[in-house]
Amino acid sequence: MGAMMNEDRFGVVTFTFDPASVAAATSAEQTVTVNGLKVGDVVVLSKPTATAGVGIVNCRVSAANTLAVTFVNATASPVDPASETYTAFWFRPEKTVAGAVNP
Numbered sequence: 001m002g003a004m005m006n007e008d009r010f011g012v013v014t015f016t017f018d019p020a021s022v023a024a025a026t027s028a029e030q031t032v033t034v035n036g037l038k039v040g041d042v043v044v045l046s047k048p049t050a051t052a053g054v055g056i057v058n059c060r061v062s063a064a065n066t067l068a069v070t071f072v073n074a075t076a077s078p079v080d081p082a083s084e085t086y087t088a089f090w091f092r093p094e095k096t097v098a099g100a101v102n103p
Helices: none
Strands: 010-017 026-033 042-046 054-063 066-073 084-091
Touching: 010 026, 026 054, 042 054, 042 066
Parallel strands: none
Antiparallel strands: 010 084, 026 066, 042 084, 054 066
């Protein structure tokens, strides 16, 4: 990594998220505003509680300040996850390399 010129490359942020109901036996992407995120950021998301049958299978920054979260519902009925304060670790790579990495 090169010099970091007063630019944050990683951080942790908390935000309130009230996901919509997730239909039975499906996955669905939902968005939430998280100020400061940029397209290309890598995000690891932590849901603070377990919701039976519901999991987070992906998250990505779909636009500036917008986190897109894919939920999966593995049950036979719709599930509506509660509003909670989520925690996200974000990392802003200086550059990325396509293809294989040599060990």
